[in-house]
Amino acid sequence: MNATLHLLVTLVLCTVVVRPLARARWVWRSPRTGILLWQMLMLTWVLCAVGVAVAIGLSPYGRDIPTALSSWLGGAPRPAGFTALHVVVLVTGFAMAAGLVAALAWSWIRVVRIRRRHRDILALVAREDEELPGVLILDHPLTVAYCLPGLRAQVVVSSGALAALSPAEVAAVLAHEQTHARERHDLVLLPFAALRRLLPRIRLVGVMAEAVALLVEMRADECACRDQSPGLLATALRRVSQSAVVPPPGAIGITDGAVAARLARIDRASSPLPLLARLLLLLGGVVLVSTPLSFLVV
């Protein structure tokens, strides 16, 4: 019962924290710390959800989870009070774990396939320019700049973007995209996107995914502001998002609210959180993750 209670409390704690953390402005001051916090929170949440089911299922054993699990799997005599219901809960826990792993793998396969296809076509229709080494240019009037992530990440801009932005603004946009590529933000976003696909009805998962997506953009903004002037980045961001009239149906990506938040952040130019605060936050995250791990692994 002890393990069940601990895991349940941690699960509730994580759930309660999601919305305030998603709303919190102070996280925006140090986006990278924020991203790490969300990753740890999500991991804890998932481990606790699986852990609670397993702990309830194995509770009649009166032992810690790994020991009880090995006696159950080893076919040792079932303890008193171990009913079919316990087996159902236990199997549900494992099904949840398998579902999560499968969702992650499936998302990864899809992403790799989309990227390979994209890269193949890009090689045929995009062009290079001496002025912008390492960047591919796509001849299209729409204003677009993006990064095709991977081991050999590729930054792409449309000719429409080059026409709409000054060279210095283009440099700011490229610095933003290169941060996405360098810090593998695609890998940060993938588990959240996979969880969202798996549980589309759970609003809280969407809140988490959007908060992380926003922080990833803010982190890229932060680096772009460091490389180029913040004013340039803000102008570029305004120009690129200006033409948005109606949010396209089915579009995930960034909403107008997110662009407004990014602009506000750049304009305010607040300093990053103090080192001690960041360390304490990360320590809190580690403590959080270690709770389910201590029951499930040790």
Added chain:
Amino acid sequence: MGRMGELERAVMEVLWDRGEPCVVRDVVSVLAERNLAYTTVMTVLDRLTKKGLVRRQLDGRAWRYEPVNTRADYVARLMLDALDLTGDRPAALTRFAQSVSSPEVEVLSEALERAVRHRTDDQGRS
């Protein structure tokens, strides 16, 4: 871009410019100044076919190659990917900001539908 990528691109441009199915010999002659071996061009066309970018049909004893989609359709496809407008996609790309108005989306979506139709026609034939 590697040499292979550069060749694929050159061959693809020949096919797009011709606007009709070509045999390997046609492509070799258009690219004459590059001094490419017949087998090299054949390999490139083969790779493009495997990637689903080119389709071929037997004409007598020779294969005739043609692009599956027009250049504009491919650009539209990339733009849709880039703008994440195809819906139901995991985070395959990261983009700077969303910037699309509805008429533009419609033009892009139509281009994509056209591209998809081409491909289904193609599969139906083979």
